[in-house]
Amino acid sequence: MKQEQLDTYYLNKEEPNKSCLLALRDIILxxxxxxxxxxxxxxxxFCxxxxxxxxxxxxxxxxxxxxxxVEGKHLDHPKLEAGNRSxxxxxxxxxxxxxxIDEISLLLKMALDLYRKGIVKVK
Incomplete structure (x- = not known):
């Protein structure tokens, strides 16, 4: 997908969400x-x-x-909400x-470790 198409989602948002989502994108990447x-x-x-x-x-x-x-059911963190999702x-x-940022980085590391350690299979 072209970068412009990816950017459009963020750029069409109102502040403060636009800045927040762009920062989250950078943290994830x-x-x-x-x-x-x-x-x-x-x-x-994000894949x-x-x-x-x-x-x-x-x-x-x-x-x-x-x-x-995506694999939230494998993650245990007090601020993660399952709602009605399985x-x-x-x-x-x-x-x-x-x-x-530290909390998000920890969550993302936990999620990525599911793939890195083979708990969730990667092709």
Missing amino acids: AQDDNITETRKYGMPC YKQKMCCYLWTDKKTNEPYILM RMKIFRINPNKDIP
Whole structure:
């Protein structure tokens, strides 16, 4: 997918969500050289070695950004919410506060380790 198409999602957002989502994108991409960004279901999707790892989206009710962890059922973290999902969990971000970079980096490391250690198979 072309970079311009990927950028459009972020650039069409209102502040403070635009800056927040762009920062989250940078944090996710910085975790590992094997992470690539694409678009699935209209959402930015981040893949580890072509395997879906997480998405960025905004809550329809609160309009707050969140990171959706594809293999959330394997992750144990107090701020991850499963809701009515069986596989995925979300991590909410308040766009009006400092982004908890260390917490997000830890979550992403936990998620990436599922693939790196073979708990979730990568092609």
